[in-house]
Amino acid sequence: xxxxxxxxxxxxxxxLLDVIDGADxxxxxxxxxxxxxxxxLLIDEHALRRAVSDPASDPAARExxxxxxxxxxxxxxxxxxxSAAVTxxxxxxxxxxxxxxxxxxxxxxVRAERGNRLDAVEDELFRLGRxxxxxxxxxxxxxxxxGNAAGKAELIDSLVAGKVxxxxxxxxxxxxxxxxxxxxxxxxxxxxxxxARRRERSVAYVRSAVELTAAxxxxxxxxxxxxxxxxxVPHVEVDPAVRGGLVVRVGDEVIDGSVAGQLDLLRRELAx
Numbered sequence: 128x129x130x131x132x133x134x135x136x137x138x139x140x141x142x143l144l145d146v147i148d149g150a151d152x153x154x155x156x157x158x159x160x161x162x163x164x165x166x167x168l169l170i171d172e173h174a175l176r177r178a179v180s181d182p183a184s185d186p187a188a189r190e191x192x193x194x195x196x197x198x199x200x201x202x203x204x205x206x207x208x209x210s211a212a213v214t215x216x217x218x219x220x221x222x223x224x225x226x227x228x229x230x231x232x233x234x235x236x237v238r239a240e241r242g243n244r245l246d247a248v249e250d251e252l253f254r255l256g257r258x259x260x261x262x263x264x265x266x267x268x269x270x271x272x273x274g275n276a277a278g279k280a281e282l283i284d285s286l287v288a289g290k291v292x293x294x295x296x297x298x299x300x301x302x303x304x305x306x307x308x309x310x311x312x313x314x315x316x317x318x319x320x321x322x323a324r325r326r327e328r329s330v331a332y333v334r335s336a337v338e339l340t341a342a343x344x345x346x347x348x349x350x351x352x353x354x355x356x357x358x359x360v361p362h363v364e365v366d367p368a369v370r371g372g373l374v375v376r377v378g379d380e381v382i383d384g385s386v387a388g389q390l391d392l393l394r395r396e397l398a399x
Contacts, residue, residue, distance in 0.1 A: 128226075129218035132217045132226065134215070134216075135212070135217045135222075135223075136230075138211055138383075139208060139215060139226060139230055140230065140233070140382055142207055143230050144382065146158065146204040146207055146208055147234060147354050148354060149204075152238055155235065155237055156234075156238055156293065156294075157202060158204050159231045159232070159235035159238070161201040161205040162228075162234065163231045163297075164201075165197070165227060166231070166301075167304075169220075169223075169227075170224065175192075175196070176220050176224075179213045180213075180219070180223045186214035186215075187214070189213040190210045193213050197209065208230055231301075232298065232321060236248070236321070239294040239322075239356075240326075240355055240356025240357055241356035242356070245326050247295075248294050248298075248322050249322035249323050249326060252299070252315055252318045252322060253319045256312055256316055256319060259312055259315065260312045266311055266312055269283065269311045270311035270312075276304040276305070277304075279303045280303065280304050283299055283300055284296075324378055331361045331376065332362050332364070332375070332376040333347065333363045333373055333375050334363075334365075334366040334369050335363055335364070335369060335372075335374075336365070336366065336369040336370055336371050348360065351375075355377070369385040369386070369387050369388075370387040370390075371386035371387075372384045372388075373385060374388065
């Protein structure tokens with residue numbers, strides 16, 4: 128991703144974490160599926176995709192368009208995440224789609240984490256990738272550009288439905304029906320890597336403008352544990368440059384909720 132899109136994704140991830148924190152297990156599945164559905168909608172509707180990703184348009188107008196079209200079709204949590212995404216500035220419409228896919232995957236992988244099933248999801252994605260790689264005809268059918276999405280979904284369901292974790296099934300079905308130019312085997316390898324990186328995360332590196340009290344650190348640890356579905360230990364560093372709020376890094380994710388980060392983003396937007 129380009130710099131502007133990375134900043135946009137960070138802003139959307141911050142909103143996603145808020146939504147995840149208050150969602151139950153089914154809510155996380157619904158959130159992921161609805162975000163995936165929006166990706167498919169934006170792929171099909173070129174004019175809508177341009178409208179919600181146009182950096183020259185009014186962010187409030189983009190948010191109003193999304194809420195007007197989808198307000199009665201998706202949950203409020205999904206709308207909150209979408210609002211954060213479309214009001215941010217993306218480098219391209221494609222990178223907006225990349226970001227929405229990433230947010231959907233995060234919601235689903237958090238669901239797997241909460242149920243202590245992330246290891247299983249990672250293993251299933253890897254094994255399915257190896258199976259398909261070993262069957263050339265199957266790989267060609269599932270990866271065919273412009274193929275019938277419903278037919279692909281039916282085929283993949285016959286292979287995995289009821290045999291793998293629900294999160295695995297959703298991730299694979301999205302990849303097969305909405306490949307976006309990706310090879311099926313390469314796409315499964317990417318998903319495996321995403322799950323593996325998430326499974327390895329256990330330390331949050333936190334920068335704060337002020338010293339946090341023990342109670343605040345405990346609350347932060349509790350919130351992170353709810354988000355990631357496993358114990359996450361906050362390592363807090365006092366950094367006056369943050370100027371309020373927190374900057375949290377978990378693995379390769381950076382969530383900038385600081386005043387300095389927001390001011391820097393505003394300056395970049397004003398600079399055009």
